Every structure is written in C-alpha cells, then in structure tokens.
Amino acid sequence: MKKTMYSLMLAEEVVQKIDRLACEQGTNRSNFINQILAEYVSLTTPEKHVSNIFDRIETLIGKAGGFLFYSQPNDMTMSIKSALQYHYRPTIRYEVEMYRMPENTIGQLKIIFRTQSPELLVGLTRFFKLWMRLEDIYIKHFFPENAIRYGIENGKFLRTFAIPDDAEYSEEQIAQAIGNYIAAFDEMLKNFLGGKYENTEALEQHYLAYLNGGALLI
Numbered sequence: 001m002k003k004t005m006y007s008l009m010l011a012e013e014v015v016q017k018i019d020r021l022a023c024e025q026g027t028n029r030s031n032f033i034n035q036i037l038a039e040y041v042s043l044t045t046p047e048k049h050v051s052n053i054f055d056r057i058e059t060l061i062g063k064a065g066g067f068l069f070y071s072q073p074n075d076m077t078m079s080i081k082s083a084l085q086y087h088y089r090p091t092i093r094y095e096v097e098m099y100r101m102p103e104n105t106i107g108q109l110k111i112i113f114r115t116q117s118p119e120l121l122v123g124l125t126r127f128f129k130l131w132m133r134l135e136d137i138y139i140k141h142f143f144p145e146n147a148i149r150y151g152i153e154n155g156k157f158l159r160t161f162a163i164p165d166d167a168e169y170s171e172e173q174i175a176q177a178i179g180n181y182i183a184a185f186d187e188m189l190k191n192f193l194g195g196k197y198e199n200t201e202a203l204e205q206h207y208l209a210y211l212n213g214g215a216l217l218i
Helices: 012-024 029-040 046-062 118-138 171-193 200-212
Strands: 067-071 077-083 091-098 107-113 150-153 156-161
Touching (some): 012 029, 029 046, 046 171, 091 171, 118 171, 118 200, 171 200
Antiparallel strands (some): 067 077, 077 091, 091 107, 150 156
C-alpha cells in the first residue's frame, strides 16, 4: 500500500489527543491517523493485516503453553520466547517479521539463541542443518524459486516465509501456517537436544507426521 504526503488542517486540541493516543499505541501521528481513517472507510492497512495475523498466532499456539509473546501495536515484528530443556534452561527467541510490501516472500523467521556452551551450539547447528535438509527434500519444490532462503550467523538462524505456488492464504491461514511451523520446530528442536530421537530417521518421521497432519506450508 503506497503512501503519499498530504497536508491537513487540524484543530490543535485534536492533534494533542491524537499524539497522546499514538504514543500509547507505540506509533506516530501519521500512522495513527492513517489507521483511524482506514478503519472508517473499512480498509485494512498492512499494519492491521499483520496485527490480525499476530493476534491469531498468539491465540493458536498460546493455548499449548510454554511460549511468551511480545509485540507492539502497529509493529511488523512479533517475538516469541521458549525455554529449552537444557541444563540451565537457556531461552530461544522466535522473531516473526512480516513484510509491509510482500513480493516473492511475505516475511521471515529469525531464531535467536544466546549461549556460550560449545555443546549446545553444536547441537543447535546440527539441528538447523538437518531441518534445512528435510525442507529441501520435502517442501522446497512447492514454492517459487529462491523464495525459501536460509541463513546461519552468530546467534541466529533465519528462514524466509512464502506462500506455495498457485496458493492463496487468508489471514487465518497465514497465522495457522506460521504458528504451527514454530510449534513443530520448537517441539522437534527440544526433542533433538534432549536425545529423544534414536537417530536422524526418527526426526525425519516426526517431521513427516507434522506435514501429513495437514500442515499448511509456509
């Protein structure tokens, strides 16, 4: 949704109240007025679209427990924390970032971990590489070329989100796909680090069960 600069004549008292409410919402005057006007004319802004998705994700996987959610109104990023079942119980953070102007991809997932444990770092890196291999085998061909991309850097694993070829997702379906993806990833990561898989084939079977259980690809 393209934005253009306009000049408006507003009463000073109105502006003061708008600024106060915008500050409470964690946004600025222009964005807040834009949101008010969009709602008045029944138009969904990108910010509202993303907010609806985030609300549905929290409702969907918040029921399972074990996750802490944080997002600011009109923010395009949602943070989800989860504690690993590992010695001193370090946390892992899933950051869902949705793009305001999506094209080939609609957003990305950043998985952020902070640890000085060499053993945990090796385990995390190994899991990420296994996960990428499974996705390369089973789902990557459903998406536009180069839509699904990965990155492993200091303390982060990144993975883009996209809609499969010839598919259209509603807000509810996007939220369901992302929420289920994070919940499945989190569960399998914890199982892997906890030694609950006898071998990589057992992890693969769990992954296939997730896909065959009707998961929407994202």
